[in-house]
Amino acid sequence: MVTDKHYAALDQVLELAVLINDDMTRSLAQDGLTVSRTHLLWELRRRGPSTQRDLADALKVSARTVTGLVDGLEATGFVTRQPHPTDRRATLVTFTERGVRTVEEMERGQQEFARLLFAEMPEERLDCFSEALGEILIRLREASRLTDPRGGDQ
Amino acid sequence: MVTDKHYAALDQVLELAVLINDDMTRSLAQDGLTVSRTHLLWELRRRGPSTQRDLADALKVSARTVTGLVDGLEATGFVTRQPHPTDRRATLVTFTERGVRTVEEMERGQQEFARLLFAEMPEERLDCFSEALGEILIRLREASRLTDPRGGDQ
DNA sequence: CATAATAGTGAGTCAAGCTCACTATGAGGG
DNA sequence: CCCTCATAGTGAGCTTGACTCACTATTATG
8 A cells, every 4th residue: 555655755755856966966067067077076086096998887877978078077177097007998087186176075065965964853863764765775776676777786 | 063874874865866866767768758758747747738838937947948848749649739729829738648648657657666665664664754854855945945046946 | 009028949059878880909719 | 920809998970958049929018
């Protein structure tokens, strides 16, 4: 049985997804940054200097798309392409000074965002929320794994 | 203070947004339907026959964009354009038979989705989740209202 | 009636994804 | 050693969905 409560909760979840998305889009529209380019920067931060191939795999995007994103990020001075030390086919994407600074700013922005969402929430409620959300994510990941044509089982 | 718990919860929320988005994109890629076209269908369902202007406002999108979406939906036979009875500048977008059937199917899909996410969850936890999410949405809407250049205060 | 506002569209731009075809390089098998 | 195949990256060109600007047709108003 699906009750009204379930529907109400679903509506909340959908609204959350939309608002989070909007927020991301909006907050990054400076300095020629876009959502996708920002994803790439985050991934680069997580992995350190990487080949475009590795970035493509990590972002679940075609190699061609990464070429375009890196083109953009290079043009605006966030990253540079370096020759790969051992594989002359590959290039290493690395941060510039400016890129590092920008990512650090984005991290501060995320801290701010966490504060906005949760700072006023009593710990008990946060725990409950987090546990429920954990359950939901498990189900969602499972459903996603089953339907995703890219076969998201890593 | 922002604690590790806050960060963990934020990560969960971000993952939720991504998964929900992916799910929407994937589940609707049939019959020439896309996310935006589907949004328009939902809005049309909610409002009944509407002018493109009204749809543009409701979807917070330019009139030009709605023209394109309606073009697509008309081509695949989900909606038709009818002359407005009193204003000869305007056109009314209305469902075809097929459009109605499709929207009803989508509603069943949403029911299924609610079941997937919440059916196994004890009511207590669902209540707590929903309340916490409500708080969060209030803060998010507020933040969105402040930063949104379109001035989302209706 | 002249002017302003509104509804919709054509043309052209941009971001972000895709595929296909291509070059350059690397890795293995005879 | 060389021939073949795989891999890394890119050029060209397509799609969707957003945008703006300029335009037509119509309505509303001073």
